[in-house]
Amino acid sequence: MDAGAIATRLASGVITPLVKKMFVSEGPGAGLVDRPVRISSLVSFTGEKRRLTDADLHKLTRALLRSAMGSAPVGERPVAPDEEDAVAPALARTLMHLGELEMDDVQAVQMGPQALLQALKAAGPDATRDLSADAAQLHDALLATACVHILHFFTQRSTFVARTLVEHSSRRPGRGHFLAGRPPQPAPTARSVAPAGHERGVAPWQGATRVVRT
Numbered sequence: 226m227d228a229g230a231i232a233t234r235l236a237s238g239v240i241t242p243l244v245k246k247m248f249v250s251e252g253p254g255a256g257l258v259d260r261p262v263r264i265s266s267l268v269s270f271t272g273e274k275r276r277l278t279d280a281d282l283h284k285l286t287r288a289l290l291r292s293a294m295g296s297a298p299v300g301e302r303p304v305a306p307d308e309e310d311a312v313a314p315a316l317a318r319t320l321m322h323l324g325e326l327e328m329d330d331v332q333a334v335q336m337g338p339q340a341l342l343q344a345l346k347a348a349g350p351d352a353t354r355d356l357s358a359d360a361a362q363l364h365d366a367l368l369a370t371a372c373v374h375i376l377h378f379f380t381q382r383s384t385f386v387a388r389t390l391v392e393h394s395s396r397r398p399g400r401g402h403f404l405a406g407r408p409p410q411p412a413p414t415a416r417s418v419a420p421a422g423h424e425r426g427v428a429p430w431q432g433a434t435r436v437v438r439t
Contacts, residue, residue, distance in 0.1 A: 235370055239292045243285045244374045246277065261329035262384060271324035282320065287313040293367060308360045315352050315364050320371065322348035330379040338372035
């Protein structure tokens with residue numbers, strides 16, 4: 226089974242809790258924010274609001290990797306066992322760059338998961354340097370899935386929903402349902418998604434999503 230297929234099999238119930246731990250919780254009055262929020266201020270492993278250590282982030286990526294590999298049939302793992310151990314740290318190093326991106330939550334959602342993936346890889350080009358080709362492919366597949374869920378997490382925050390509902394309603398009366406409540410689909414490969422659903426008031430990359438549930 227290839228890396229993309231394994232990432233596809235990851236259920237939302239597995240990856241969503243892991244993603245949530247990477248970001249700070251909204252406090253009282255959060256819904257009053259009327260402007261985009263910098264991604265660097267949302268992550269929980271950098272800055273003054275830091276509550277997740279580097280070691281904690283590594284634990285999260287190891288848990289994600291274990292869940293992904295556990296879905297693969299016996300004898301069909303995309304990488305050798307000794308290579309698996311290197312994928313989780315590499316993924317953690319890549320995700321650490323969320324705290325360095327020069328973009329806000331609205332920009333990230335509008336750009337889509339493929340662009341977020343590329344931005345993270347560009348910020349940390351050496352993260353996969355020591356991985357084999359197969360291990361690097363697994364890293365990218367897991368990163369692609371994580372990016373979809375990260376963006377979905379952004380859209381579910383009350384500050385984002387409040388801003389986009391108001392903005393969208395002002396542009397298109399009676400159709401203020403921008404993104405709210407739409408579940409994510411794991412992204413098996415680092416590729417663009419066709420802009421289906423754009424005219425329905427959703428981000429282009431969410432137009433063809435389908436949830437994999439347990």
